[in-house]
Amino acid sequence: MLKQLRPAIVITVLFTVLTGLIYPLVITGISQAAMSNAANGSQIIVNGTVVGSSLIGQNFTKDSYFHSRPSATQAQDPAHPDDPSKTVDAPYNADNSTGSNLGPTSQKLVDRVKADIDAKHQAGIAGAMPADSVTTSASGLDPDISPEYALAQVPVVAKARNLPEDKVKELVDAHIEGRALGIFGEPKVNVLALNMALDDVK
Known part of the structure; x- marks a missing residue:
């Protein structure tokens, strides 16, 4: 039974790290570098204060x-x-x-x-x-x-x-x-x- 469980656990952990951690961090980094204003909500800032x-x-x-x-x-x-x-x-x-x-x-x-x-x-x-x-x-x-x-x-x-x-x-x-x-x-x-x-x- 352990023989069947081990690959399932490894794949679950692997894809959790890939899709739940690495992928979001990479996409966030790309969006911040390429279009930081849009990635941060297209905020309008006046005198250091977000007005909308x-x-x-x-x-x-x-x-x-x-x-x-x-x-x-x-x-x-x-x-x-x-x-x-x-x-x-x-x-x-x-x-x-x-x-x-x-x-x-x-x-x-x-x-x-x-x-x-x-x-x-x-x-x-x-x-x-x-x-x-x-x-x-x-x-x-x-x-x-x-x-x-x-x-x-x-x-x-x-x-x-x-x-x-x-x-x-x-x-x-x-x-x-x-x-x-x-x-x-x-x-x-x-x-x-x-x-x-x-x-x-x-």
């Missing part, structure tokens, strides 16, 4: 900032800490990446979208709403919005900051990222990067 990540959105609510698209992420309800089924809305909760899972026939989704459209009109965003202004992403953590949504927010942000709309629009235009390799994806604007640039405007 270019890959994870944040929940901006003030009129003086550009808003991200809605997020359907949730968190444990603090009133029921022992019941994981009790949750509360927690936009851009990076610990709980998820979509709403509401289908196009869901009345709850229709009601929420209508309420969001009304709220944005009341805030001063005129005209038809870009789709990403009232719909959540699959992850709930999308850091980018469409150029159309960013431009639709220009009058609101400019008014809140007492800035000329043309100056704020120029800032949006400067932060529009094109398609990857010119063909993949859609043009986008990173909300955190745009808001940080907005804070630098004198």
